Amino acid sequence: xxxxxxxxxxxxxxxxxxxxxxxxxxxxxxxxxxxxxxxxxxxxxxxxxxxxxxxxxxxxxxxxxxxxxxxxxxxxxxxxxxxxxxxxxxxxxxxxxxxxxxxxxxxxxxxxxxxxxxxxxxxxxxxxxxxxxxxxxxxxxxxxxxxxxxxxxxxxxxxxxxxxx
Numbered sequence: 001x002x003x004x005x006x007x008x009x010x011x012x013x014x015x016x017x018x019x020x021x022x023x024x025x026x027x028x029x030x031x032x033x034x035x036x037x038x039x040x041x042x043x044x045x046x047x048x049x050x051x052x053x054x055x056x057x058x059x060x061x062x063x064x065x066x067x068x069x070x071x072x073x074x075x076x077x078x079x080x081x082x083x084x085x086x087x088x089x090x091x092x093x094x095x096x097x098x099x100x101x102x103x104x105x106x107x108x109x110x111x112x113x114x115x116x117x118x119x120x121x122x123x124x125x126x127x128x129x130x131x132x133x134x135x136x137x138x139x140x141x142x143x144x145x146x147x148x149x150x151x152x153x154x155x156x157x158x159x160x161x162x163x164x165x
Contacts, residue, residue, distance in 0.1 A: 070154060082162040088154040089116075092147050094123060099143030101165040104136045109156035116152030118160060123147075138162075 073086035075095045082095045108115045118131040120138070123145035129138070152158060 073148075073150065080164045082160075084148060084160040084162075085158070086150060087157050089151050091149045094145045094147045095162075097141055097143065097146050097162065098164050099141055102138045102141060103163050103165070104131060104138060105161045105163075106131060106134055106136070107159045108134065109152060109158060111155060112153065114152075116150050116156055116158050119149045119151075121147050121149065 070088045071086075071090040073084050073090045073092040075093050076083040076085075077095060080098070082097065084092050084095070086092070104118070104120075106115050106118055115132065115134050120128045120131065122128060122142070128146075129136070148160065150158060150160075
């Protein structure tokens with residue numbers, strides 16, 4: 001007799017495939033729910049190409065600070081540009097940006113050559129975007145107060161430059 005053990009036929013294979021599909025769809029729904037949500041109108045993307053001269057160096061971006069305090073980012077406003085520097089993870093003080101567009105350039109950690117994760121928030125604590133690219137183009141800014149939350153390893157000295165268009 002050619003008897004198969006239970007659960008090994010075509011029907012069982014289809015059932016396994018259906019369970020996998022349901023699990024994948026559930027995982028996709030969870031990931032989609034965790035995506036940053038921005039107020040209507042805001043968008044941001046890495047620009048198509050950035051000349052090396054625009055960022056100081058294509059590999060490193062702006063020069064990291066010489067001696068920041070861990071967990072206490074410092075914001076400096078010079079003209080319309082905003083510089084934020086820190087060591088390890090931390091939340092910056094608020095800074096003002098005009099309505100419109102701006103380019104955010106994030107330095108990489110010297111020890112790992114990895115850019116920190118930067119989350120941009122507005123003054124109402126709305127998450128506008130998660131930045132993991134060295135250069136990020138922000139569009140449709142409403143203008144007003146903003147701050148960043150930076151996540152990285154404790155030894156990472158980083159710098160962020162934001163230049164309104």
